[in-house]
Amino acid sequence: EPEVTQTPSHQVTQMGQEVILRCVPISNHLYFYWYRQILGQKVEFLVSFYNNEISEKSEIFDDQFSVERPDGSNFTLKIRSTKLEDSAMYFCASRKSSGANVLTFGAGSRLTVL
Amino acid sequence: GIQVEQSPPDLILQEGANSTLRCNFSDSVNNLQWFHQNPWGQLINLFYIPSGTKQNGRLSATTVATERYSLLYISSSQTTDSGVYFCAVLTQGGSEKLVFGKGTKLTVNP
Numbered sequence: 001e002p003e004v005t006q007t008p009s010h011q012v013t014q015m016g017q018e019v020i021l022r023c024v025p026i027s028n029h030l031y032f033y034w035y036r037q038i039l040g041q042k043v044e045f046l047v048s049f050y051n052n053e054i055s056e057k058s059e060i061f062d063d064q065f066s067v068e069r070p071d072g073s074n075f076t077l078k079i080r081s082t083k084l085e086d087s088a089m090y091f092c093a094s095r096k097s098s099g100a101n102v103l104t105f106g107a108g109s110r111l112t113v114l
Numbered sequence: 115g116i117q118v119e120q121s122p123p124d125l126i127l128q129e130g131a132n133s134t135l136r137c138n139f140s141d142s143v144n145n146l147q148w149f150h151q152n153p154w155g156q157l158i159n160l161f162y163i164p165s166g167t168k169q170n171g172r173l174s175a176t177t178v179a180t181e182r183y184s185l186l187y188i189s190s191s192q193t194t195d196s197g198v199y200f201c202a203v204l205t206q207g208g209s210e211k212l213v214f215g216k217g218t219k220l221t222v223n224p
Contacts, residue, residue: 033211043157043200043214056211089155093212101145101164101204103212105157 002026004106006092012112016081021109023075023092031095032075033103034067036060038088046090049075082113116141116205120215127191127222135186135218137201145204146177147212148186152197160186160199191222 005024013019025032034046047067048055054067066078075094079086089110093103117140127133137146148160161168161175163184168175172191177184188195198219202212 031210035212035214037155042216043202045211045213048211091157101210102147102159102162103145103202103204104159105149107154107156110155 002104004092004094004104006090006106006109008109009107010110010112012114013082015084015113019079019082019086019111021077021079021090021092021111023077023106024073025075025092025094026096026104027073029094029096029104031055031097032067032069033093033095034077035091035093035105036088037091037108038085043091046077079111082111084113087111087113116143116203116213118201118203118213118215120199120201120218122218123216124219125221127220129191129193129222129224131191131222132187132189133191133220135188135199135201135220137184137186137215139182139184139201139203141182142206143179143203144206144210145212146184147202147204148175148184149200149202150195150197151200151217157200188220191220193222193224196220196222 032049037043047057089108092106119138150158163177165179172189174187198217200217202214
């Protein structure tokens with residue numbers, strides 16, 4: 001069964017450092033998402049991406065965050081200057097089309113900011 | 115925006131017991147998915163169920179879209195069923211994103 005692949009699985013960084021989280025969505029999917037889950041809390045929407053541009057972003061997704069699809073396969077989330085409160089699990093998801101409503105999630109990348 | 119409410123927030127069972135988890139949502143939806151978050155934090159998709167009933171082994175789910183709720187049934191629970199169960203809905207209209215509930219934390223004791 002096709003999978004969404006995320007790397008790294010766990011990253012530890014110092015406050016103020018830049019972090020890039022990588023995702024390889026399912027190959028024929030067109031819609032891409034990043035979600036965040038702070039430990040013990042619910043899964044929150046960050047951003048959606050379609051046709052090489054952001055479709056929607058939440059209020060969490062401020063100027064410190066950016067997304068990019070640099071080639072035909074990768075979808076990245078960059079945090080420019082990490083804060084302690086950015087420590088969370090970050091999930092990438094993809095969806096085939098607007099008529100196919102199932103989102104498939106990756107295994108997540110756990111970010112720890114010290 | 116749409117509200118997704120899950121109940122109960124916590125549930126403790128003895129192995130072998132049955133349980134029902136509920137998800138209420140405040141608006142019409144295009145999709146509803148149930149997830150199990152395992153101890154490693156992975157979100158495992160259990161069901162895609164915008165309406166009707168589906169079964170997969172000891173798990174089954176029913177969504178009554180007209181009344182805006184969904185139920186997840188776990189029968190003969192096992193310790194490996196422990197974890198957090200999330201309901202998430204895909205909103206209709208221009209904003210097509212999954213909105214998650216806060217989850218039900220299930221603990222199955224041996």
